[in-house]
Amino acid sequence: MAVMDEHRTTRVERGPRHLRVIFKLRIRDGSEARFLDSYAKIRHDVAEVDGYLGDQLCQSATDPRDWVITSEWASHAHFLRWEAGADHRALAAPLMECVTARESLRYHVRFTTQAGCRPDADQVLVGGES
Structure with a gap:
C-alpha cells in the first residue's frame, strides 16, 4: 500500500479488496423506535459473522424516514455468503417489517x-x- x-x-x-455495502432504507411512519430497537437487538450477532468488519447506522439529516446502513466486509465473497444464508434473513426480518423501500449498493474499497x-x-x- x-x-x-x-x-x-x-x-x-x-x-482482495474490502467491500463496502450501502443499504438505503425508507421506514414506515411511526416505526422509528421499533426500527432502532430491532437494529440494537441484532447488531452484535451480525458482528460475529465471518468476514464482517463493521457498520454504521445513519439517519438522514433532512428526512427522518430515510436511513442508511453502511457495512464493511473483508471481501465480496464474505458478504455474498452472509446475504445468501438463512441467518441473514432471520436476523433482518424485524428490521424489514419497518421498511417501505430499500436499495442495496456494493463498492470495493480503493482508498481509505x-x-x-x-x-x-x-x-x-x-x-x-x-
Whole structure:
C-alpha cells in the first residue's frame, strides 16, 4: 500500500479488496423506535459473522424516514455468503417489517483516508489492507 497526499491515505494495490455495502432504507411512519430497537437487538450477532468488519447506522439529516446502513466486509465473497444464508434473513426480518423501500449498493474499497496523520507523501506501507 502507498500513503498519498497529506492525510493518511492508503490505496489497495493488489489482492482482495474490502467491500463496502450501502443499504438505503425508507421506514414506515411511526416505526422509528421499533426500527432502532430491532437494529440494537441484532447488531452484535451480525458482528460475529465471518468476514464482517463493521457498520454504521445513519439517519438522514433532512428526512427522518430515510436511513442508511453502511457495512464493511473483508471481501465480496464474505458478504455474498452472509446475504445468501438463512441467518441473514432471520436476523433482518424485524428490521424489514419497518421498511417501505430499500436499495442495496456494493463498492470495493480503493482508498481509505484518516484525518490527523500527516506522513511523508512518498512513504510506503507494506502489508495488508487498511
